[in-house]
Amino acid sequence: AQSVTQLDSQVPVFEEAPVELRCNYSSSVSVYLFWYVQYPNQGLQLLLKYLSGSTLVKGINGFEAEFNKSQTSFHLRKPSVHISDTAEYFCAVIRRSGAGSYQLTFGKGTKLSVIP
Amino acid sequence: EAQVTQNPRYLITVTGKKLTVTCSQNMNHEYMSWYRQDPGLGLRQIYYSMNVEATDKGDVPEGYKVSRKEKRNFPLILESPSPNQTSLYFCASSLRQGGPDEQYFGPGTRLTVT
Numbered sequence: 331a332q333s334v335t336q337l338d339s340q341v342p343v344f345e346e347a348p349v350e351l352r353c354n355y356s357s358s359v360s361v362y363l364f365w366y367v368q369y370p371n372q373g374l375q376l377l378l379k380y381l382s383g384s385t386l387v388k389g390i391n392g393f394e395a396e397f398n399k400s401q402t403s404f405h406l407r408k409p410s411v412h413i414s415d416t417a418e419y420f421c422a423v424i425r426r427s428g429a430g431s432y433q434l435t436f437g438k439g440t441k442l443s444v445i446p
Numbered sequence: 447e448a449q450v451t452q453n454p455r456y457l458i459t460v461t462g463k464k465l466t467v468t469c470s471q472n473m474n475h476e477y478m479s480w481y482r483q484d485p486g487l488g489l490r491q492i493y494y495s496m497n498v499e500a501t502d503k504g505d506v507p508e509g510y511k512v513s514r515k516e517k518r519n520f521p522l523i524l525e526s527p528s529p530n531q532t533s534l535y536f537c538a539s540s541l542r543q544g545g546p547d548e549q550y551f552g553p554g555t556r557l558t559v560t
Contacts (some may be wrong), residue, residue: 362546373450373536373551376488381546384479420489424546430544439487 334423336437343439344445351440353421363404364422365395367441374420378402381406391415416444452552453538459473460560467522467555469537475550477543478520479504480512482533483554485549489536495520496543527559 337352352373355361362381366374380387385397395406419438450471459465461496471478481504491504494513509531511523520539522532535555539548 339553364548366549366551371554373553374538376548379546379548412519422552431532432546434491434549435487 334435334437336440340441342443346410348409353404355423362424365406366420368418410416411444450552456556458558462526468522471539475539478539480522481536482528531557
């Protein structure tokens with residue numbers, strides 16, 4: 331079975347400091363990788379995605395993520411966070427699970443708190 | 447504007463009183479799904495639909511029903527709600543099930559069952 335592990339449930343960080351939110355997945359087949367962000371009292375929205383090609387993916391709001399196939403990781407990074415980045419971040423993985431069928435799995439989320 | 451809408455946004459009800467949460471998308475997406483979000487458990491899929499009249503169970507389907515009579519609508523039905531169904535519910539849609547497509551989420555429905 332596919333699993334997605336977000337290693338930290340909460341990450342506090344000071345404003346303008348760098349941050350890395352970690353995501354590891356288990357899959358023996360090719361995957362597609364996503365990061366979603368959920369701001370307080372809102373639904374989830376796409377931050378960035380990796381489908382193929384360059385392993386470094388840039389998203390909205392200055393975030394980027396790197397796909398590492400050998401370590402089965404897709405960690406999210408930002409060099410300098412702002413108060414407005416306070417939100418919950420979800421890693422998600424899509425893999426092919428059968429003929430014409432795909433399985434989508436979300437991680438349990440990481441709450442990023444930016445401290446002024 | 448492309449969007450997924452849910453109604454109501456907040457609902458407080460009592461055990462056993464049937465309720466329906468509506469979900470509608472205006473993007474002509476084939477795939478729609480319902481999730482519940484609980485602290486420490488992340489998002490868990492309740493039901494999904496690959497197209498009209500094609501629905502299937504997700505990870506936590508017990509106590510829920512769905513229907514997909516039109517492409518744009520995917521209501522979630524709780525025939526006899528119980529307190530353990532108190533949660534934050536999200537509807538989502540994507541272009542198709544058979545591809546690496548982005549999910550579009552509604553704003554959420556916070557349900558409290560007393």
